[in-house]
Amino acid sequence: NAGVTQTPKFQVLKTGQSMTLQCAQDMNHEYMSWYRQDPGMGLRLIHYSVGAGITDQGEVPNGYNVSRSTTEDFPLRLLSAAPSQTSVYFCASSLGLAGELFFGEGSRLTVL
Amino acid sequence: AQKITQTQPGMFVQEKEAVTLDCTYDTSDQSYGLFWYKQPSSGEMIFLIYQGSYDEQNATEGRYSLNFQKARKSANLVISASQLGDSAMYFCAMRVASDNYGQNFVFGPGTRLSVLP
Numbered sequence: 001n002a003g004v005t006q007t008p009k010f011q012v013l014k015t016g017q018s019m020t021l022q023c024a025q026d027m028n029h030e031y032m033s034w035y036r037q038d039p040g041m042g043l044r045l046i047h048y049s050v051g052a053g054i055t056d057q058g059e060v061p062n063g064y065n066v067s068r069s070t071t072e073d074f075p076l077r078l079l080s081a082a083p084s085q086t087s088v089y090f091c092a093s094s095l096g097l098a099g100e101l102f103f104g105e106g107s108r109l110t111v112l
Numbered sequence: 113a114q115k116i117t118q119t120q121p122g123m124f125v126q127e128k129e130a131v132t133l134d135c136t137y138d139t140s141d142q143s144y145g146l147f148w149y150k151q152p153s154s155g156e157m158i159f160l161i162y163q164g165s166y167d168e169q170n171a172t173e174g175r176y177s178l179n180f181q182k183a184r185k186s187a188n189l190v191i192s193a194s195q196l197g198d199s200a201m202y203f204c205a206m207r208v209a210s211d212n213y214g215q216n217f218v219f220g221p222g223t224r225l226s227v228l229p
């Protein structure tokens with residue numbers, strides 16, 4: 001049972017480069033989300049989706065894009081990386097309005 | 113605004129003792145859910161326990177219990193008989209209705225628990 005799979009686990013970028021963090025879940029969850037974790041700030045919501053074709057912004061959406069073309073996949077795109085985007089990123093999913101969030105293992109991104 | 117407050121950045125507890133991690137929340141929603149997650153040094157997020165806003169009984173899961181005081185808007189996590197493996201960061205989280213679609217989860221800043229042998 002794979003659950004939520006994130007790739008890559010580690011990435012180093014230069015300022016201005018672009019990249020995509022991949023997230024896939026095999027639990028048929030409608031709700032998927034991306035968080036960033038920074039020291040002392042807990043997890044902050046970047047973007048979320050309640051189903052294929054439906055996305056919305058969270059607390060810290062600037063500099064990130066998302067799309068949801070299938071129930072399984074929810075990639076996070078950094079269009080022009082900045083040092084302020086150095087963080088640990090978590091993808092998470094849940095079954096609709098009930099149940100807990102299931103998390104991926106996290107992706108550590110460093111922007112130089 | 114929806115917010116979770118965890119006022120204890122760090123806590124120490126002796127092995128085999130009980131410990132309470134504080135969590136207060138702010139929401140105007142009547143229906144919400146409260147969660148606790150554990151993040152060990154390896155980095156993964158582990159779900160511990162859940163309490164619904166309409167649940168009258170405090171939730172329990174093994175050595176974890178949630179002390180839910182709705183009027184005070186608090187949802188403290190109690191860990192009984194602490195073990196060395198309980199040393200980790202603990203996050204309190206709340207599921208609330210989002211502005212546009214369905215639901216969202218709000219997390220507190222976390223409490224780092226250290227269990228002493």
